[in-house]
Amino acid sequence: MEYRKLGNTDVSVSAICLGTMTWGRQNTEEEGHAQMDMALDFGVNFFDTAEMYAVPPSPETYGKTETIIGNWFAKHKKRDKVFLASKVAGAGLRWIRGGNYQIDRKNILEALDESLKRLQTDCIDLYQLHWPNRGSYHFGQYWSYKPDGTNTTEVLENFEEVLATLQECVQSGKIRYVGLSNETSWGTMKYLELAEKKGYPRMVSIQNEYSLLYRTHEPDLAEISVREKVGLLAWSPLATGLLSGKYAKGKVPEGTRWTMLRKHNQRDVPRAHAAVDAYLKLAKENNIDPTQMALAFVTTRPFVTSNIIGATNLTQLKSNLESIEIKLTPQVLKGIEEIRKEFPVLY
Numbered sequence: 001m002e003y004r005k006l007g008n009t010d011v012s013v014s015a016i017c018l019g020t021m022t023w024g025r026q027n028t029e030e031e032g033h034a035q036m037d038m039a040l041d042f043g044v045n046f047f048d049t050a051e052m053y054a055v056p057p058s059p060e061t062y063g064k065t066e067t068i069i070g071n072w073f074a075k076h077k078k079r080d081k082v083f084l085a086s087k088v089a090g091a092g093l094r095w096i097r098g099g100n101y102q103i104d105r106k107n108i109l110e111a112l113d114e115s116l117k118r119l120q121t122d123c124i125d126l127y128q129l130h131w132p133n134r135g136s137y138h139f140g141q142y143w144s145y146k147p148d149g150t151n152t153t154e155v156l157e158n159f160e161e162v163l164a165t166l167q168e169c170v171q172s173g174k175i176r177y178v179g180l181s182n183e184t185s186w187g188t189m190k191y192l193e194l195a196e197k198k199g200y201p202r203m204v205s206i207q208n209e210y211s212l213l214y215r216t217h218e219p220d221l222a223e224i225s226v227r228e229k230v231g232l233l234a235w236s237p238l239a240t241g242l243l244s245g246k247y248a249k250g251k252v253p254e255g256t257r258w259t260m261l262r263k264h265n266q267r268d269v270p271r272a273h274a275a276v277d278a279y280l281k282l283a284k285e286n287n288i289d290p291t292q293m294a295l296a297f298v299t300t301r302p303f304v305t306s307n308i309i310g311a312t313n314l315t316q317l318k319s320n321l322e323s324i325e326i327k328l329t330p331q332v333l334k335g336i337e338e339i340r341k342e343f344p345v346l347y
Contacts, residue, residue, distance in 0.1 A: 001043030001324060004305050006083075006126070007204025008229045009177060013083050015299055016324055017046040017233060019310035024064025025054035026312050032068040033075070035317055040081060042321045048207070048233065048308050050087035050130055051115050052096065059095035063118055070120035083125045085233075086115050087181055087207075090131035102133040104158060105165040112174055127166065127175040128207055131182040133158060137216070138182040138209050159190055163200035170201050179205035179233070185220045192228055203230055205305055210234035212243055212279055212294050212336065213272055222303040231305030234298050242267050243294040245280050275343035282335040288326065295323035297336060 003012040018039040023032035036047065053065035066086065073079045088111040091102040101107045115124065131138065134150050169175045178201045180188060188206060195202045206225065210217045210232060217225070217232055225232050238244055247268075283290035299307040311317035328336075 003045075004231070006177065006305060007179075007231060008202065009204055011083065011125075011177070013046040013306055014044045015304075015306055016044055016321060017048050017085075017306040017308045018044050019235070019308040020047060020049045020065050020069060021053040021055045022310060022312055023054060023068045025056070025061050029068045029071060031313075032065075033072045034314060035311065036069070036072050037076075038314055038317055039321065040078065044321070045081065046083045046085070046306055048085040049119075050089065050128075051111050052087075052089045052093060052130065057093060062093075062095055063114070066115055066118035070118050074120045079121055084119070084121065085126035085128060085179070086119070086124050087128040087130040088112065088115075090129070090136070090182075091133055102158075103129050103162060104133075105161050108162065108165045108169070112169060116174065123173055123176060125176045126179050126205065127169070127177070128179040128181045128205070129162070129183070132184075132187055134187075136182040137184070156190060156194070159187075159194055160198065160200075163191065163194055163198070167200050177201070177204045179203055179207065180230070181207035181233075183208070185224060188221070188224055188228075188230060192230070205233050206230050207233040207235055207308070209236045210298060210301075210304070211237045211239045212297055212340075213239045213267070213275060215340070217303065222301075225303035225305075232301075232303050233306050233308055234301075234304055235308045237295055237298040237307050237309065238291060239267050239272070242272060242276055243279060244291040245276065248273070248276065248280065271343055275339060278339045278342070279336075282332065282339065286329065286332050286335075288332065289319065291319060292323040292326045293328065293332065295320060296326035296328055297333075299324065300328065 002015040004015055006013050020032065047069065049065050049069055051066065052062060054061040088103055088108055089096050097107060097110060112127065116122065134148065134155060166178045180191065180203050183206055191203050194200060208217055224230055241247065280290050283293045295307060295309065298304060309320040311320055
């Protein structure tokens with residue numbers, strides 16, 4: 001396993017992070033525990049979760065993933081082996097704190113205390129803001145920034161309230177470091193600016209979607225990640241499994257995530273399928289597993305701190321973990337860029 005510095009800290013995290021969001025929906029507690037065992041044995045020291053997991057989110061599955069992780073900590077006494085990340089949910093889910101909430105002082109404090117209870121730990125190593133109050137271009141929500149009438153002064157006042165609250169949580173020992181998720185270049189730089197000016201905790205990471213099919217982290221956020229040491233924690237590096245080829249030619253195998261996403265699946269579009277066909281052909285021509293090719297590409301980007309992988313069974317997880325050993329040749333990298341030119345924006 002390779003390890004990388006998290007932001008400007010002295011903490012080293014594994015270049016592959018264990019994603020957990022299927023536990024409590026697609027996976028049982030026993031299966032989640034088996035995945036944690038395997039990942040830890042492989043050298044992964046970084047687990048990522050969130051208060052809203054499992055996904056797809058629902059009132060019935062809210063908090064279940066953290067509970068599964070907390071039970072594993074209690075059973076195996078290995079909390080000290082794991083750098084643990086979780087997230088406070090952004091606004092919009094009606095079953096969280098009555099539905100009338102946003103990321104602010106009150107909700108951070110309530111969410112954090114509840115997560116700590118479910119996780120059966122005194123401290124979360126990396127606490128992230130799951131998505132901005134003002135909305136996000138992720139999750140297929142919208143294509144570009146559209147002025148929404150929000151008052152910039154009020155937005156920045158909220159940023160300062162959030163940072164001041166996170167500072168209290170760091171000082172009390174409930175969290176160690178803070179990070180962003182599904183944030184923009186503007187939002188990231190404003191958080192960094194306020195932290196430097198006011199002495200608040202500095203964002204050390206940004207967890208945004210990134211894959212061969214979704215490279216919106218480039219170019220602006222990639223430069224921020226490198227120059228400002230706010231490395232990318234890449235989520236959905238396989239585009240919900242599309243890049244594995246399992247959904248080729250219109251197939252939707254039973255038990256896969258797409259069986260839960262038929263009403264809203266922005267990835268299920270002709271241009272994305274055409275791009276995947278090209279990537280599958282490239283992998284076959286170079287005698288490389290397409291899933292491992294896609295994961296290795298994400299892991300080796302210079303702005304990525306850790307690649308968040310997920311799996312619904314141990315066979316998948318083992319293959320995904322072994323992607324750390326894949327070295328992409330110049331020929332493969334050239335082929336990837338040629339395909340990207342043909343399919344520059346996919347969903």
